[in-house]
Amino acid sequence: MILTELSSRKPAIDWSWHLRLVAFLGPAALYALVFILVPYANLLIYSFWKTDNYTIVRDFNLGNFARVFESPVYLSVIANSLLVASIVTICAVVLGYALALYVAFFTGMRRKFLYFLMVIPLWTSFLLRAFIWRLILGREGVINSGLAWFGFTDEPLSVLLFNRFSVCVALTYVFIPFVAIPVYAALEKIPPATLEASMDLGASPFYTLRRIILPLSLPGIIPGAIFTFCLSFGDFVAPSLLGGPSGIMISSVIINQFGSAFDWPFGSALAIFVIVVVGIAVALARLLERRYE
Amino acid sequence: MERREFLKTSTLLGLTAAVGLKFCRPAAAAGELRLLTWEGYAEDAWVKDFEQANGVTVTKTYVGSNDEYMAKLAAGGADYDLVVIVSSLAKRAIDAGFVESLDVSLIPNFSQLYPRLQKVGFIFKDDQLYGAPTFLAISPVTVNAEVIPEGNDFGILFDKKYAGKIAMWDDVSTLGDVANWMGIKDVWNMSDDNLNAVKQKLIEQKPMVRTYWSQAGEAIDLFMNKEVVASNSWSYITSTLKSRGLPVRDFVSSPPVGAFDSHFIVKGSQQRELAHKFINHILSPQSQGEIADLTGYTPTAPASKDYMKPETWTALRMDDVGKMMDEMKFWEDIPRRGRYLEVLNEIKAA
Numbered sequence: 001m002i003l004t005e006l007s008s009r010k011p012a013i014d015w016s017w018h019l020r021l022v023a024f025l026g027p028a029a030l031y032a033l034v035f036i037l038v039p040y041a042n043l044l045i046y047s048f049w050k051t052d053n054y055t056i057v058r059d060f061n062l063g064n065f066a067r068v069f070e071s072p073v074y075l076s077v078i079a080n081s082l083l084v085a086s087i088v089t090i091c092a093v094v095l096g097y098a099l100a101l102y103v104a105f106f107t108g109m110r111r112k113f114l115y116f117l118m119v120i121p122l123w124t125s126f127l128l129r130a131f132i133w134r135l136i137l138g139r140e141g142v143i144n145s146g147l148a149w150f151g152f153t154d155e156p157l158s159v160l161l162f163n164r165f166s167v168c169v170a171l172t173y174v175f176i177p178f179v180a181i182p183v184y185a186a187l188e189k190i191p192p193a194t195l196e197a198s199m200d201l202g203a204s205p206f207y208t209l210r211r212i213i214l215p216l217s218l219p220g221i222i223p224g225a226i227f228t229f230c231l232s233f234g235d236f237v238a239p240s241l242l243g244g245p246s247g248i249m250i251s252s253v254i255i256n257q258f259g260s261a262f263d264w265p266f267g268s269a270l271a272i273f274v275i276v277v278v279g280i281a282v283a284l285a286r287l288l289e290r291r292y293e
Numbered sequence: 294m295e296r297r298e299f300l301k302t303s304t305l306l307g308l309t310a311a312v313g314l315k316f317c318r319p320a321a322a323a324g325e326l327r328l329l330t331w332e333g334y335a336e337d338a339w340v341k342d343f344e345q346a347n348g349v350t351v352t353k354t355y356v357g358s359n360d361e362y363m364a365k366l367a368a369g370g371a372d373y374d375l376v377v378i379v380s381s382l383a384k385r386a387i388d389a390g391f392v393e394s395l396d397v398s399l400i401p402n403f404s405q406l407y408p409r410l411q412k413v414g415f416i417f418k419d420d421q422l423y424g425a426p427t428f429l430a431i432s433p434v435t436v437n438a439e440v441i442p443e444g445n446d447f448g449i450l451f452d453k454k455y456a457g458k459i460a461m462w463d464d465v466s467t468l469g470d471v472a473n474w475m476g477i478k479d480v481w482n483m484s485d486d487n488l489n490a491v492k493q494k495l496i497e498q499k500p501m502v503r504t505y506w507s508q509a510g511e512a513i514d515l516f517m518n519k520e521v522v523a524s525n526s527w528s529y530i531t532s533t534l535k536s537r538g539l540p541v542r543d544f545v546s547s548p549p550v551g552a553f554d555s556h557f558i559v560k561g562s563q564q565r566e567l568a569h570k571f572i573n574h575i576l577s578p579q580s581q582g583e584i585a586d587l588t589g590y591t592p593t594a595p596a597s598k599d600y601m602k603p604e605t606w607t608a609l610r611m612d613d614v615g616k617m618m619d620e621m622k623f624w625e626d627i628p629r630r631g632r633y634l635e636v637l638n639e640i641k642a643a
Contacts, residue, residue, distance in 0.1 A: 073635065245505060262363065263631055
């Protein structure tokens with residue numbers, strides 16, 4: 001008697017509700033699962049395992065993380081990546097901001113066309129754009145040929161290429177649109193009346209920039225800077241093509257582990273470590289953003 | 294949506310996708326031999342003969358690096374019957390159980406190979422042959438002949454005269470090249486002291502190094518653009534530079550260091566007999582001669598001389614190869630591969 005009572009009290013399953021759930025949230029859930037949850041979980045799990053001649057041994061250990069600190073090489077390579085990423089972020093933000101400011105406020109009718117030009121570089125392959133700098137900065141490159149032609153130099157300058165400088169130049173060039181585009185979008189949203197009011201009240205153009213334009217374009221600067229920082233930190237194309245003997249960055253080391261070392265667990269541990277470092281950097285940026293809001 | 298609901302839904306969808314993928318793996322067709330190899334090792338010129346003679350089709354998958362086929366085999370090599378593996382990874386592939394032993398009686402042409410290649414230890418396990426050496430690759434030093442017209446010493450790469458114009462290959466084998474030049478015997482299994490000595494030598498060299506390269510195309514580009522005048526290298530790089538009109542020459546250090554690529558049968562292949570036939574076909578002096586003519590790869594069967602153009606024989610310096618064969622230091626398994634790579638990174642980060 002009690003049993004029948006219990007079963008009759010059980011609520012009926014509302015299948016239409018489940019169906020709607022799958023239909024509306026299924027694709028998003030699938031995306032999150034396949035492209036975010038599974039890969040990161042996989043990476044994390046692998047980082048606790050080890051290898052034995054091309055076999056992954058599922059033996060929980062923290063040795064991979066200890067190894068990151070044992071040899072000075074990994075921390076110094078991460079430090080170099082942080083340095084490069086910081087230089088690139090600062091340069092790209094300054095130049096990208098100036099570019100967006102110019103296009104948004106000083107170009108009148110040509111604005112749409114210039115914006116279009118800003119986007120064009122994104123259509124070509126990243127590899128190609130990094131490689132081009134070899135042709136520009138090389139011993140027989142455009143700059144050296146120009147200097148020699150004008151008689152400024154007798155010998156081609158070799159300091160232009162294969163060092164940190166050339167890596168930073170190429171990455172800054174590549175990431176300027178990543179800053180300029182969101183900043184431009186933010187600048188476009190500033191009502192002209194705000195600027196006019198500021199000028200009417202006697203503020204100098206510089207004061208208006210500092211107190212009105214800059215704070216209002218912060219929602220464009222922060223994502224642009226974060227993109228630039230994360231992507232340049234993890235880049236491996238520019239350092240391997242342009243970095244020369246000392247330009248090694250952390251991604252090259254990680255790729256090594258997944259390639260010729262066949263040490264996926266250690267590669268995963270390095271990757272997790274990098275995610276944490278970048279995560280902290282991004283969290284700091286967010287904190288900064290909140291302070292200025 | 295509640296978190297639990299979300300997780301339930303996503304797990305369900307994920308499982309469906311995983312099951313779907315499981316059934317999508319390519320299957321072998323009867324009369325099909327599936328090769329995992331380098332471009333150039335399976336050109337139509339000699340594969341077509343084999344297909345016609347045996348009434349089968351050969352499907353080729355090309356790799357871009359040694360790591361690539363090892364990763365493919367590690368992930369389960371059931372998609373291939375034959376794989377080409379470099380000498381330094383042969384032992385690992387055998388020990389990991391990626392490949393099966395060969396039946397020498399089905400490969401009569403095996404006896405045509407240089408005697409040393411027929412008995413080199415690391416293609417055997419428990420006296421069973423696993424790999425059939427097919428192509429040699431001796432590591433030369435390539436130099437710009439205009440700048441460095443003379444001298445055949447590996448030490449050129451450490452000569453201050455060429456500071457800023459030296460390149461090095463970004464690979465563990467470079468450690469072996471340098472160790473060999475420094476007179477270290479066991480270059481692939483160095484003690485910590487020896488490894489440190491090599492590391493110091495390469496750190497000293499660093500200020501003179503323009504850059505390290507990882508792809509042949511990069512090295513070619515560096516020579517063509519006059520960025521560098523000397524690098525440890527591949528014969529392919531020298532010949533490509535020559536064909537582009539750059540005055541380059543190359544030389545081999547003494548004792549020479551080199552690798553060879555061998556054909557192996559992938560574990561679980563359903564085409565064992567056909568695979569043996571293919572190996573026998575590619576080891577035949579005739580195929581080897583044709584391959585040398587067409588691709589410039591160094592053959593492993595000396596009798597191929599009768600089947601290639603005399604100029605190919607000369608260009609490949611086959612007479613020297615024959616003489617050097619017994620003292621050659623082949624790329625072997627590096628037991629502490631991880632440590633070697635770490636040293637390479639330490640040099641770059643120093």
